[in-house]
Amino acid sequence: MSLLHPYYIIAIVYMLFFSVQEVFGKKVDKKWFWFLGIYLIILVGLRDNVGPDYGSYRGIYIYSDTKEYMSIIRKALHIEGSENVEIEWLYALINKILLNVFNAPFYILTLVIAILAITFKIEYTEDNTFYPFTFTLFMFIPNFFIGESGQIRQNLGTFIIYFAIRYIKERKLWHYLFWVFIASGIHNVCYIFLPMYWLVRVPLNRTWMLILIIGSIIASPFEIYRVFGDFLSNVASDSMLVEGFNGYVEETAERLNGGFGIPEAMMAILTFFLFVFDKKMVEKYPYYEYHRVYAVMGICMYFIFRNNPVFSSRMAGAFIGFSYVIIPNVMYVVSSNTKKMIYSFIIALVIFNFVVFASFRNIIGGRFTIDLYKNHILP
Structure with a gap:
């Protein structure tokens, strides 16, 4: 077992302190959340050779400067050109400007x-939960290390698309389409969010949720996603990052062939919250119905793509990352005693994830330990 660097533990303790306040006291001023954000920006933005994908992204940084600006613009407009740009246009453009114009070192890009x-x-x-510190703490391990510290393109793209959910709520189609275009310019997996502007309005009840989820579990061994051919491969895969991605994945043959592991347990937990608290959430939590559609989509996609670790993490994970907001949000609609039980369960999951992450090779492979983590400005 390896120990996370104290810098990360400081962040966890900070989140826990304000999490207790926001759940059992009064709403915490947003400035304290921004202080956390600034601290995390320093930790992840100025890291030095930290994260299994670090070397791969450094290679992409150099690669982007070999492409012409017009080729990148053509890529954005989906126009074929003589020069092929193999990564998303906006990410390539950011890379090229930083290196070509400012001659910036790689850590400026990560910053x-x-x-x-x-x-x-x-x-x-802030838009989607009354408990921002609790939700961030709940998702910190392993998401911060897989996302902000690892797969930075998909991480940024999905955060942009999550931000754009506000325009679905406001029913501003052109605003939403603009942000889908921007997000897909960072990572093309964001295109799968395009139909959500309409799908969130589809009414779901427990019966339909049960049918969809059980149907997806039954369909799982048949790998029906293969009928889409190269389309899904182009959206979810990235040959330049396979090696780095594998640094995070602890897949066993038994799990992929029908066994039960941590991902399935998390799907079961999310499903439990969906069914048990659905009625109260519909009555009391604003826009819960939209969150519910994302959750059901994520669960179904996870099981449909389960035999492909890349698809089940990158595509289904993009939806599930947002759907987990349902779990802390349930505390808003239940009694005081039930809120305490749910909060205790969330903290137990945080501790469990901390121990599991420290036990796997991920923490060493990513150089997140006390002896391996390096930062360009922090001691």
Whole structure:
């Protein structure tokens, strides 16, 4: 078992302190959430060779400068050109400007991406839960290390698309389409969120949720996603990052062939909250119905893509990352005693994730430990 660097533990203790206040006291001023965001930006934005994907993204940084600006613009407009740009246009453009115009070292890119990602993260968290510190603490391990510290393109893209959910709520189609375009310019997995502007209005009840989820579980062994051919591969895969991605994945042959592991347990927990508290959430929590659609989509996609670790993490994970907001949000609609039980359960999951993450090779492979983590400005 390895220990996370104290910098991360400080963040966890800070989140826990304000989490207790916001759940059992009064709403915490947003400035304290921004202080957390600034601290995390420093941790992740100025990290030095930390994260299994670090080397891969450094290679992409150099690669982007070999492409012409017009080729990148053509990529944005989906126009074929003589030069092929193999990564998303906006991410390539950010890379090229930083290196070609400013001759910036690589850590400036990670800093810029961290500022953008955490800014969008703060905004969407504030928009969608009354318990931002609790939700952030709940998702911190392993999401912060897989996302902000790892797969930074998909992480930024999905935070942008989560932020844009405010325009679904406001029914501003063109605003939403604009942000889908921007987010997909960072990572093309964000295109799968395009139909959500309409799908969130589809009424779901427990019967339909049960049918959809059980149907997805039954369909899981048949790998029906293969009928889409190269389309899904182009959306979810990234050959330049496979090695780094594998640094996070602890997949066993038994799990992929029908066994039960941590991902399935989390799907079961999310499903439990969906069914048990559905009626109260519909009555008392604003826009819960929208969150419910995202959750059901994520659960179904997870089981449909379960035999493919990349699809089940990148595509289904993009939906599930937002749907977990349902779990802390339930505390808003239940009695005081039930709220205490749910909060205790959330903290137990945080501790469990902390122990599991420290036990796997992920923490060492990502250089997140007390002896391996390095930062360009922190001692």
